[in-house]
Amino acid sequence: MKQMSIRALSLIAFTVVFVIGIFSLTYLSMTRGDDWTSFPANRHIYKDGVMVNAGDITDRFGTVLATTENGQRIFNDDYYTRLSTLHAVGDFNGFIKTGLATAKWDKLTGYNKITGLYDAKKGGNNIKMTISADLNTVALKALGNYSGAVGVYNYKTGEMLCMVSSPSYDPNEKNEETDGIYINRFLSSSYPPGSTFKVVTTIAALETLPDAESREYDCDYGTYVDGELISCMSKHHTVNLRDALAKSCNAYFSQLAIDLGADTMQKYADKLGFNTPAEIDGITAKAGTVDLDKIRKVDLGWAGMGQYTDLANPLQYLTLMGAIAGGGKAAKPYMIDSITTVEGIEIYRGGVSYTERMFSESTATAVHAMMRNCVTSNYGDYRFPDLNVCAKTGTAEVDQGVTPHSWFVGFVENNDCPLAFVVVAENAGAGVGVARTVANKVLQAAKQIV
Ligand SMILES: [Zn+2]
Structure with a gap:
C-alpha cells in the first residue's frame, strides 16, 4: 500500500512536469521559433552556413542584387553594385544584422509561424527595394577612401533612393572583419553631429522664444562662460539667428542654448528624434543621444552646437531633414517597395506614412x-547646379589631434525634386569640403531618377 502511493505520487509528479514541459515548449516555439529556424545550423534554410532557396532582392528598377541559382546565393555581376548595395541587401551568412538577408530572412525564405517552412520548399518571396543600385554606386565612389554613410530619400513619398555605408566589401570574396565592415553606418552608427546640431538649437529657439529671430549675441572669436572659453573660428561681432546659422557661429549658439536652458534643449532634442531609435521597415537603427542631465553651464553651451556628448544617427537625421522640408512632420523613410511570392502574388507594399508633428509649420x-x-x-549656390539646396554643414570634433568628421545635411527646395539627404564622412575635415562635394555628386545623380 505504501509502495503504491509512492508510485502514484511519482506518476502525478511526472505528469505535472510533463504538462509544464509541453506548455513551455509551445510557448518557446511561438516566441523563439523564428530564432531557431533562422539558426545557421538549420539545413532546410542553410547549406554550409549560407542561406539557400531565398527569393530575389531587386532595386527600384528591377536590377537583381541577390538571387538563388542551383542552391547557391548569387550577387550582382557588377563589382561596384555588389559593394554599394551590400549593407542594404545584407550578406547570406548573417554578419550584417540590418541587411534584408538577415533582418527579413523569414520573408525571403517564405517562413511562416504557423506553417513553418512548408512554403519555403517552393522558393522564397522576392523583395523589391526602393533604392537605386546606380545611385548607391555614385555615392560609394564619391566617398572614395573615407568611411561614412550617405542617405537620400524622397521627402514626399518616404522612398529611400540611396543608402550607402563605407567601407564595404565584396560578398563574393572571403573577408576579414576590419574597420567595422559588417556595420551599416547609416543605420547602426551614431556620430558627434558638430554644427549640424545648430539646426536643433534653432528649432528649440523658434518654438519657445518669441524674439528668437531678432535675438542677438556677441562673438569675439568665441565667448567666455564661467571663465571658460567656447571658441569660434572668427570674430562675428553682433549676430542674429539667421546670420549665426549661416556663419556657424559657436559663440551665438552656445549662449542661445544656455539661455534656452537644459530642460528646453532636452525636450526639443527628444522631440526631434534623439534618444529613441529610429526604425525603417521594422529594422531598428541605433539611437542618437543627447543627455543634458545635471550639466554644467559651459557644457550646455558645447552641447547646443553638437559637441559635449551629443551623438546623431544618420537615419534619424534624414528624418529630421524630411520634417523641415515637410512643414514640421516627416514622411517616414522606407526601403521595401514590395514583397511578392514565387507565384507573383503581392503580399506587401510599402507606402507613405508620417511621423508625429515635431514642430510647427511656421518654425519649419x-x-x-x-x-x-x-x-x-x-556654401555657394553655384556648387549645386540646377538644385535649390537648403543645408547645414558640420565639422564634428572627435578626439584631440584627430581630423574631425565632415557632415552635410539638408534637402532640395523643389516640388519636382523632393530630395532630403545626409552625408557623413569620417575624419574628412570641414563639412563644407568633402561631405558637401559628396552631397552634390549624389544629388545630381538622384535628380535624374526621382
Ligand atoms: Zn562666432
Whole structure:
C-alpha cells in the first residue's frame, strides 16, 4: 500500500512536469521559433552556413542584387553594385544584422509561424527595394577612401533612393572583419553631429522664444562662460539667428542654448528624434543621444552646437531633414517597395506614412529659409547646379589631434525634386569640403531618377 502511493505520487509528479514541459515548449516555439529556424545550423534554410532557396532582392528598377541559382546565393555581376548595395541587401551568412538577408530572412525564405517552412520548399518571396543600385554606386565612389554613410530619400513619398555605408566589401570574396565592415553606418552608427546640431538649437529657439529671430549675441572669436572659453573660428561681432546659422557661429549658439536652458534643449532634442531609435521597415537603427542631465553651464553651451556628448544617427537625421522640408512632420523613410511570392502574388507594399508633428509649420518655414540662406550666402549656390539646396554643414570634433568628421545635411527646395539627404564622412575635415562635394555628386545623380 505504501509502495503504491509512492508510485502514484511519482506518476502525478511526472505528469505535472510533463504538462509544464509541453506548455513551455509551445510557448518557446511561438516566441523563439523564428530564432531557431533562422539558426545557421538549420539545413532546410542553410547549406554550409549560407542561406539557400531565398527569393530575389531587386532595386527600384528591377536590377537583381541577390538571387538563388542551383542552391547557391548569387550577387550582382557588377563589382561596384555588389559593394554599394551590400549593407542594404545584407550578406547570406548573417554578419550584417540590418541587411534584408538577415533582418527579413523569414520573408525571403517564405517562413511562416504557423506553417513553418512548408512554403519555403517552393522558393522564397522576392523583395523589391526602393533604392537605386546606380545611385548607391555614385555615392560609394564619391566617398572614395573615407568611411561614412550617405542617405537620400524622397521627402514626399518616404522612398529611400540611396543608402550607402563605407567601407564595404565584396560578398563574393572571403573577408576579414576590419574597420567595422559588417556595420551599416547609416543605420547602426551614431556620430558627434558638430554644427549640424545648430539646426536643433534653432528649432528649440523658434518654438519657445518669441524674439528668437531678432535675438542677438556677441562673438569675439568665441565667448567666455564661467571663465571658460567656447571658441569660434572668427570674430562675428553682433549676430542674429539667421546670420549665426549661416556663419556657424559657436559663440551665438552656445549662449542661445544656455539661455534656452537644459530642460528646453532636452525636450526639443527628444522631440526631434534623439534618444529613441529610429526604425525603417521594422529594422531598428541605433539611437542618437543627447543627455543634458545635471550639466554644467559651459557644457550646455558645447552641447547646443553638437559637441559635449551629443551623438546623431544618420537615419534619424534624414528624418529630421524630411520634417523641415515637410512643414514640421516627416514622411517616414522606407526601403521595401514590395514583397511578392514565387507565384507573383503581392503580399506587401510599402507606402507613405508620417511621423508625429515635431514642430510647427511656421518654425519649419523659418528654418527652411535659414538653411537656404546658409547655401546662398555661405556654401555657394553655384556648387549645386540646377538644385535649390537648403543645408547645414558640420565639422564634428572627435578626439584631440584627430581630423574631425565632415557632415552635410539638408534637402532640395523643389516640388519636382523632393530630395532630403545626409552625408557623413569620417575624419574628412570641414563639412563644407568633402561631405558637401559628396552631397552634390549624389544629388545630381538622384535628380535624374526621382
Ligand atoms: Zn562666432
